[in-house]
Structure formats: structure tokens, C-alpha cells
Amino acid sequence: MSKAAKPDHFESHFGLDDAVLQRVIASAMQRGGDFCDLYFQQRTSNVIGLEDNEVNRAFRSVGVGVGIRVVQGDATGYAFSEELEESTMHEAATAAAGIAAGGGGKAPHDIRASETRDLYPVATGWGEVTVEQKLPLLTRINERAFAADSRIQKVRVRLSDGEAHVLVVDSDGRKAYDYRPMVVLFAQCVAQDGDRREENYHNVGGRLGFDYFDEAVVDRVADEAVRRTLLLFEAVRPPAGEMPVVLAAGSSGILLHEAIGHGMEADFNRKGISIYADSIGKPIAEPFVSIVDDGTVPASRGAINVDDEGNPVQRTVLVERGVLRTFMHDRISAAHYGVEPTGNGRRESFRHAPLPRMRSTYMEAGPHAPDEIIRSVDRGIYAVSFTNGQVQIGAGDFTFYIKTGYLIEQGKLAAPIKDVNLIGNGPQVLRDVTMVGSDMELDQGGWTCGKDGQSVPVSLGMPTVKVKAITVGGIG
Amino acid sequence: MDDRLADLAQLTMEHALKRGAKEAAVGVSRARFVDLKRRAGKTEKLQASTSRGLSVALYVDGRFSSNATSLLEPAALRDFVDQTLAMTRMLAPDPQRYLPDPALYGPTGGVALDLVDPGYDALEMDGRHRRVTEAEDAARAESEAIISVTAEMVSQSSESLQMHSNGFRGEHAATSYMLGSSVTVRDAGDRRPEDHHWAVSRHLGDLPGAGQVGREGAMRALRRIGSRKVQSGEMTMVVENRAAGRLIGSLLEPLAGASLQQRRSCFEDKLGQPLASELLTLTDDPLIPRGLGSRLFDGEGLAARPLPVFEQGRLLSYFIDVYYGRKLKMDPTTGGTSNLVLATGEHGPDELMAQVGSGVLVTGFLGGNSNPATGDFSFGVRGFLIEGGKPGQPVGEMNITSSHTTLWPRLCAVGNDPYPYSSMRMPTLVFEGVQFSGV
Numbered sequence: 051m052s053k054a055a056k057p058d059h060f061e062s063h064f065g066l067d068d069a070v071l072q073r074v075i076a077s078a079m080q081r082g083g084d085f086c087d088l089y090f091q092q093r094t095s096n097v098i099g100l101e102d103n104e105v106n107r108a109f110r111s112v113g114v115g116v117g118i119r120v121v122q123g124d125a126t127g128y129a130f131s132e133e134l135e136e137s138t139m140h141e142a143a144t145a146a147a148g149i150a151a152g153g154g155g156k157a158p159h160d161i162r163a164s165e166t167r168d169l170y171p172v173a174t175g176w177g178e179v180t181v182e183q184k185l186p187l188l189t190r191i192n193e194r195a196f197a198a199d200s201r202i203q204k205v206r207v208r209l210s211d212g213e214a215h216v217l218v219v220d221s222d223g224r225k226a227y228d229y230r231p232m233v234v235l236f237a238q239c240v241a242q243d244g245d246r247r248e249e250n251y252h253n254v255g256g257r258l259g260f261d262y263f264d265e266a267v268v269d270r271v272a273d274e275a276v277r278r279t280l281l282l283f284e285a286v287r288p289p290a291g292e293m294p295v296v297l298a299a300g301s302s303g304i305l306l307h308e309a310i311g312h313g314m315e316a317d318f319n320r321k322g323i324s325i326y327a328d329s330i331g332k333p334i335a336e337p338f339v340s341i342v343d344d345g346t347v348p349a350s351r352g353a354i355n356v357d358d359e360g361n362p363v364q365r366t367v368l369v370e371r372g373v374l375r376t377f378m379h380d381r382i383s384a385a386h387y388g389v390e391p392t393g394n395g396r397r398e399s400f401r402h403a404p405l406p407r408m409r410s411t412y413m414e415a416g417p418h419a420p421d422e423i424i425r426s427v428d429r430g431i432y433a434v435s436f437t438n439g440q441v442q443i444g445a446g447d448f449t450f451y452i453k454t455g456y457l458i459e460q461g462k463l464a465a466p467i468k469d470v471n472l473i474g475n476g477p478q479v480l481r482d483v484t485m486v487g488s489d490m491e492l493d494q495g496g497w498t499c500g501k502d503g504q505s506v507p508v509s510l511g512m513p514t515v516k517v518k519a520i521t522v523g524g525i526g
Numbered sequence: 527m528d529d530r531l532a533d534l535a536q537l538t539m540e541h542a543l544k545r546g547a548k549e550a551a552v553g554v555s556r557a558r559f560v561d562l563k564r565r566a567g568k569t570e571k572l573q574a575s576t577s578r579g580l581s582v583a584l585y586v587d588g589r590f591s592s593n594a595t596s597l598l599e600p601a602a603l604r605d606f607v608d609q610t611l612a613m614t615r616m617l618a619p620d621p622q623r624y625l626p627d628p629a630l631y632g633p634t635g636g637v638a639l640d641l642v643d644p645g646y647d648a649l650e651m652d653g654r655h656r657r658v659t660e661a662e663d664a665a666r667a668e669s670e671a672i673i674s675v676t677a678e679m680v681s682q683s684s685e686s687l688q689m690h691s692n693g694f695r696g697e698h699a700a701t702s703y704m705l706g707s708s709v710t711v712r713d714a715g716d717r718r719p720e721d722h723h724w725a726v727s728r729h730l731g732d733l734p735g736a737g738q739v740g741r742e743g744a745m746r747a748l749r750r751i752g753s754r755k756v757q758s759g760e761m762t763m764v765v766e767n768r769a770a771g772r773l774i775g776s777l778l779e780p781l782a783g784a785s786l787q788q789r790r791s792c793f794e795d796k797l798g799q800p801l802a803s804e805l806l807t808l809t810d811d812p813l814i815p816r817g818l819g820s821r822l823f824d825g826e827g828l829a830a831r832p833l834p835v836f837e838q839g840r841l842l843s844y845f846i847d848v849y850y851g852r853k854l855k856m857d858p859t860t861g862g863t864s865n866l867v868l869a870t871g872e873h874g875p876d877e878l879m880a881q882v883g884s885g886v887l888v889t890g891f892l893g894g895n896s897n898p899a900t901g902d903f904s905f906g907v908r909g910f911l912i913e914g915g916k917p918g919q920p921v922g923e924m925n926i927t928s929s930h931t932t933l934w935p936r937l938c939a940v941g942n943d944p945y946p947y948s949s950m951r952m953p954t955l956v957f958e959g960v961q962f963s964g965v
Contacts, residue, residue: 106620113596128573132596181616240789249790249899290963291758323710440893444718449893449906471894471904471925523904523925523963
């Protein structure tokens with residue numbers, strides 16, 4: 051457990067003992083409802099930035115509050131309070147209770163603390179790390195990037211860190227506490243070659259502490275930012291149209307996140323609006339394709355010791371040897387389908403109600419040798435780094451943007467390519483995964499997923515994979 | 527403005543200066559909102575809350591930081607200021623960071639922007655329920671092929687106060703309403719295409735009827751049935767008014783002071799040059815009554831005034847805030863956009879498509895990205911083939927790929943239909959020779 055973790059944090063700082071919690075829960079359940087939960091969160095985040103050779107800007111943000119949710123069937127009443135005074139919490143509880151249609155008077159359960167995992171212990175919380183300690187990380191990257199190549203014109207570096215104390219209590223008597231660190235180190239370069247200008251970036255993040263950032267890690271951020279920027283001078287826009295695409299191991303997991311991830315969130319499926327709604331138990335890919343969403347990968351952005359509804363977190367198999375197995379559930383969807391929650395109930399903050407969200411989404415390693423995969427393509431592209439993606443879960447159309455990659459010509463990597471969007475149809479692309487490499491890699495980038503106006507940190511991963519055909523947004 | 531919040535802002539300012547800040551800028555805000563969602567004949571979600579916050583920018587010993595807190599009682603605010611001052615003192619100095627010259631501050635009252643609906647608090651829950659019910663029912667009635675309808679109404683009332691230690695003080699208040707329907711329909715196989723219609727306004731009376739909102743969402747979704755991708759090629763692109771904001775937003779990124787100063791702009795040293803066809807006259811106008819982006823002063827307190835960005839294709843202004851203006855040695859214009867207005871043409875979208883004959887009507891973008899240093903972009907698109915001057919076969923799973931330096935000179939027609947439900951008030955736009963990738 052982290053030294054900064056304090057399971058009694060809210061009781062000792064705000065007087066929130068079990069008696070207070072029970073009174074607020076009773077308030078929330080005054081008009082009935084299947085259950086209610088209280089989500090307490092105290093969060094601090096810091097950003098410091100280097101620009102034009104100086105670490106001369108910072109942004110600090112602090113806040114605390116509670117989100118109160120009452121659920122009846124699949125209906126949600128929600129209100130939050132930014133003050134942890136009992137009277138204000140009762141007001142929020144009463145507002146959330148408005149969703150319920152009479153009943154009330156359920157006997158309270160005794161409150162019992164739940165066991166939670168310990169996936170991201172940090173020796174020193176970010177609250178204890180001073181600006182003076184952080185400065186050398188940024189200045190080292192700045193110096194190293196400029197020294198790497200005379201074409202580098204500008205370097206920007208940003209260190210974003212944060213910590214949160216979270217406490218979830220529900221009307222079934224469950225109480226779970228978590229201490230959550232998070233950090234992203236980001237470096238961006240602008241380079242000039244003749245009259246051409248290019249920019250690119252690299253970042254590394256996770257539920258990590260300050261001691262993670264040794265010289266090797268910091269130097270790699272600088273080297274990758276420089277390499278990815280300079281590569282763009284040699285890069286061309288690929289041809290337009292459908293072609294085979296080989297995805298490099300690692301961050302190409304964004305394809306999974308968009309092609310199947312959102313479509314497997316159980317809320318979309320119980321509403322019948324996802325293209326996967328009728329596909330549980332059906333084969334949707336080759337038998338060497340297995341895809342999981344895993345909340346237990348230690349220290350990853352997508353790791354959570356307990357979900358934001360207080361449910362235990364697990365590794366959830368979405369696709370097992372080609373067959374669609376399980377949606378990602380929150381409590382509402384799990385009840386709808388008559389299954390156990392999968393630990394996917396997440397929320398951006400106490401101001402937001404939880405929804406089924408992804409955690410670390412990746413494809414398991416497969417039977418093929420990675421270089422055999424590239425050799426199998428006569429004309430296509432090899433996609434290496436990505437910036438973002440999006441999906442329409444009903445039509446199944448999804449996109450992801452390739453920042454860098456290569457043309458493949460006669461089974462070999464040829465000219466670099468850049469700045470191209472790929473678009474495909476989720477179920478079709480999964481059927482079209484014809485080779486899966488033995489080299490699964492979980493990417494360490496600072497990925498963030500947005501849904502319904504709220505963002506959560508996630509991770510993604512892939513082995514080297516070949517998709518028979520995807521539409522490449524190129525030229526000509 | 528809530529007196530208690532105004533007092534807390536004053537307290538924060540005084541404490542920061544007392545503790546050694548040379549200058550400070552403090553903002554406080556309060557927002558109340560109600561969000562009601564209805565689906566499958568009943569309420570799906572009801573959320574109501576009030577949110578408050580305080581921001582403080584500190585200028586101390588030549589150093590700068592900006593900070594925010596929602597712990598708003600006096601002792602907590604004093605501690606927050608002390609902590610953030612200590613943190614700021616550890617940074618490197620930045621000689622260009624100081625408050626704007628007061629001569630740039632403008633009048634903060636006296637112009638009626640009409641952003642507050644005086645009837646906001648009179649809207650009862652019944653009125654909200656009635657509207658989402660009407661929207662859902664109207665959408666459902668359109669077709670048996672409809673799988674799901676979600677109707678939603680959100681209302682928000684917000685107020686803020688900004689004060690600078692060199693004399694600026696400005697208040698801003700606004701209300702907004704959003705009424706929308708999201709509809710999913712059955713297509714062949716497992717496909718369930720979706721679309722939506724959202725209306726947004728500052729005054730309740732400016733929202734269209736709920737039935738209309740429901741029907742429009744349903745009709746849009748139904749039109750997606752049978753969508754497929756078509757052949758790649760260069761085609762004339764007609765961009766629907768509600769989608770055109772995506773292209774303009776991407777065009778604006780290289781025009782920002784930070785992008786220019788950091789040399790990640792394809793439009794460096796291009797002021798005065800023709801970068802688009804003569805049809806592009808684009809203005810940032812903060813003073814439109816009831817406008818969704820309207821304001822009397824920008825984030826730095828600068829007096830709001832209309833800013834001509836492009837005039838008949840010629841680039842006239844960048845978006846320069848005070849800080850990057852000093853670094854670039856350029857006068858500030860404004861650091862952020864308000865309402866974006868594009869000079870309209872004479873014809874509506876139907877007539878424009880009739881003139882185009884054949885091409886693609888783009889009704890939405892999906893993902894994609896752009897590179898401000900080169901102007902390159904690639905976006906997923908969906909819409910309809912235009913054949914014989916009319917939209918026909920629905921198309922999707924396609925991309926457009928180009929660059930802002932190539933695209934805007936090919937702007938060949940502009941519609942008469944500015945989109946009313948966004949601060950991007952774009953009309954339909956027509957571009958020749960755009961690269962579509964499909965099959």
C-alpha cells in the first residue's frame with residue numbers, strides 16, 4: 051500500500067464516520083430505490099511546463115466532494131456536493147432521491163470495509179514531491195532533445211501528476227477506499243528542414259510515483275519525441291483506399307478500444323444500440339483472437355484497485371478464442387443481465403455518475419512470428435504510432451489516426467507515412483484479423499477515453515497484427 | 527453575482543498581495559444545472575447540482591502560475607494561496623508574464639447581450655418532463671425501424687466574476703438550454719445506425735418545439751439505413767452547416783499565438799496573404815445578442831470586439847493573447863474565440879446541391895486529426911452521395927484527406943444557412959476536388 055494511502059482519510063479530515071454515512075444513505079433512500087451510493091473524492095493535480103528552455107509555468111488544482119446516486123431499475127438520480135458538511139450532503143441526497151417512486155424505509159445494512167487490490171503502491175505521494183525535485187526531469191529532456199539534432203527548433207515538456215483519495219459507500223453496507231496516483235510526462239518537438247516544418251510528441255504515463263522517472267526513462271521520452279518528429283520529414287501520405295494494414299505491437303491497441311471496446315460496454319448493449327448487442331456466444335473472429343479488458347495490470351493507467359461503484363476489479367474476457375463472451379458491466383447493467391458486475395463502473399469525478407468504461411484493453415499474443423506478418427503483405431501499410439480515435443457503436447464504424455508508419459512493399463517496410471486517418475467497421479475488421487503475433491505489448495502512453503461528457507484514463511495494448519483490409523485515408 | 531463568492535475573491539486577492547504577489551488575477555464562478563434524460567417511456571436519469579470554483583493566477587518574483595480550487599472557505603483559500611505562492615517561487619522567471627495594460631480593458635457593462643433568460647427559475651420539472659416526453663414520442667412515431675430513442679433536456683445558469691489587481695473587474699452571467707434526441711434504427715445484419723438532433727439556446731423561448739426535435743433526430747437516423755462506402759476519388763464536397771464547424775476549428779489551430787510562437791503553424795508570416803478563395807470572410811464576433819459564445823471581455827479582460835479573421839480569402843488576424851503577443855512582438859487581438867461567423871451566400875443547401883450535380887454531402891465527421899505545423903488533416907466522414915443534384919445513397923466508412931493550404935482555396939460556394947445551435951455559426955460550405963478514400 052502507498053505510504054500516502056489513509057483508509058480513514060475522510061473520517062479524520064471531515065468527520066465522516068459510519069454514523070454520518072448511514073444518515074446520508076438513509077436520506078438518499080427516503081423515497082425508495084434499489085440502492086444508493088456515495089462517492090467521496092479528494093483530488094490534487096499539478097502540471098509544470100517547460101517552454102523556450104525554461105520551466106516557467108505551473109497549474110495546480112484541488113477539490114473535494116461527494117457524488118450521491120440513487121438507482122431504481124435502470125433509472126439514476128444524481129447530485130453532488132462540493133462541501134462535506136452533513137446538511138449539504140442531505141440536500142444532495144434528497145435531490146438524488148427524486149428519481150425513486152415511493153417505497154423507502156429499507157433497513158440499513160452495517161457498513162463493512164471491502165478488501166481492495168494494491169496495484170499501484172507508490173513510496174512517495176506526488177503531494178510530497180516539490181517543484182525543485184521535478185525541474186531536472188524537464189530540463190534534462192530539453193537539453194537532450196536540442197542536442198540530438200540541429201533541426202530541432204522548439205521543445206515543450208510537461209509533467210502532469212496527481213493523487214486522489216476515493217471512498218465509495220453504498221446502501222448494501224459496502225465501503226471501499228482507494229488511494230490513486232497518476233502521472234504523465236510529455237515532450238513535444240518542432241523541427242525545421244529546409245523550408246519544411248514538422249512536429250510530434252511522445253509521452254509516458256501510469257499510476258506511478260516520482261522514483262519511476264530515472265535517467266533511462268527520462269532520456270527515452272526525449273529520444274522518442276525527437277525520433278518521431280524527424281521521421282516525419284521522410285514521410286509521405288499513403289495512397290487512398292482499402293488495403294492490408296499491419297499494426298505494430300503496443301499502442302495500436304487503439305483499434306481494439308474503438309472497434310470493439312465501446313461496443314462491448316454493457317449500457318449500450320442493454321439499450322440495444324450497439325452492433326454487438328445480439329452477438330454474445332457467437333464467433334466474431336479467428337480462433338487465435340482473444341481480447342480482454344483488464345483492471346488488474348499493475349501501475350497502468352487503466353488499473354483500479356476497486357471500481358468507482360465499490361465493485362471488485364478483475365480481468366474481463368471480451369473475446370475468447372474468437373467467440374464473444376462478456377460485456378463490460380456496471381451495477382445497473384449487471385443487474386439487467388443477471389450477472390455479477392465486472393468492475394468496469396467508472397467515473398471521471400464525484401461530479402459524474404458511473405458508467406461502464408474500459409480499463410486496460412488488449413489482445414492476447416497469438417501464434418504468428420511478427421516478421422512473418424510484415425512479409426505476408428505485398429502492398430499495404432505498417433501502422434506504428436497513433437493520436438486518437440472515435441466510434442459510432444451502432445453502425446460499428448470506427449476510426450483511428452496514424453501519426454507515423456511505413457508503406458509495405460513486397461513484404462518489406464518502405465517509405466515512412468504520416469498523418470492519415472483509418473476507418474473501418476468493427477465487426478468486419480475483427481473478422482479480417484488474419485494474423486496475430488506472439489509479441490503482445492501494453493503501451494505506456496497517456497491515453498484518455500471520453501464518453502457521455504466524462505473522461506477516464508485508460509491503457510491499451512496489442513501484439514503485431516494483420517488486418518486483411520481497412521480504408522486508408524490517403525491521397526490519390 | 528453571489529456576494530459570498532465576490533467576498534471570497536476579494537479575500538483571495540488581498541491575501542495573495544499581502545503575501546508578496548506583485549499582481550494577481552482572481553476569478554469566481556457558480557453554475558447550477560439540471561439534466562433530464564428519458565428513454566423507453568420513462569425517466570432514465572435526473573441530475574441536478576450546483577458547482578462553484580475559484581481560480582487564481584499569481585505573478586510573484588517574476589514568476590507565474592495559474593491555479594484552481596473548489597475548497598471555498600477563507601482558511602482553505604489562504605492556505606491554497608500560500609501553497610501556490612511557494613510552488614510558483616520555485617519556477618523560473620518569465621519576463622513576459624504580467625497583467626495586461628489597463629488600457630486594453632474595456633467597458634464591462636452597458637452592452638445588452640441578453641444572455642440571461644429571466645424566466646430560468648420558472649421552468650419547473652413538469653415542463654422538462656413534458657418536453658422530453660414529447661420529443662421521445664415524436665421520434666418513436668416516425669418508424670417501426672426505430673430501436674431506441676433517448677430524449678434529453680439540460681438547462682444551466684452560470685455567473686462569474688473576474689478581478690485583476692491592476693483594476694479590472696468584470697461580471698458575466700448566462701443561461702442555456704439544450705433539448706435533443708438521439709435515435710438508433712435497425713439496418714441490415716447487426717447494424718444499428720444512429721444519429722441525433724440537438725438544439726441549444728440562451729432563452730427557453732428560442733428552443734424549437736420538442737416534437738420537432740424528436741422528429742428531426744429520428745429522420746436523420748432513418749436516413750443512415752443502407753449506408754455503405756463507395757469508390758475513392760476526388761469529388762466535390764458539400765459540408766452541412768452543422769458539421770462545418772469541425773473544419774473551421776481545425777483551421778484555427780495554426781492561427782493561435784501559442785502555435786505561431788512555438789513555430790508549429792503552417793500560417794506563420796501569412797498575414798495579409800490570400801489563403802482561401804474570395805468566398806471566405808470569417809469574423810469572430812463576441813457581441814451577438816443571445817450568442818452562444820458571446821461575452822463583453824475575454825479571458826484576460828480584454829474588451830470584446832469583432833475581429834476580422836479572413837476577408838475575401840485574405841488572412842487579416844491571428845488570435846493573439848497578451849502573453850504570446852509580447853513574445854511575438856505583436857499587438858494582442860484575443861486569445862480565444864467567441865462566436866464565429868462566416869459571411870453567407872444567397873442559396874440554401876438544396877439549391878447548392880442542385881448546382882453541384884454530383885459529389886458528396888458530408889453530414890458528420892468521425893475522429894481524425896490535423897497537423898497545425900503542416901496544415902495536413904485526415905478525417906472520417908459520413909453523409910450522402912449527391913447524384914443528379916440531390917442527396918441519395920447514404921455513405922460512410924470513408925475519409926477525406928487534404929491540407930488547409932489546399933482545401934480553402936477550393937471553397938467554391940457558401941450557403942445562406944448559418945447553424946444556430948453552436949457558437950460556430952457556419953453555413954453549408956462547398957469545396958471542389960476533395961480527396962475521398964473509400965473502396
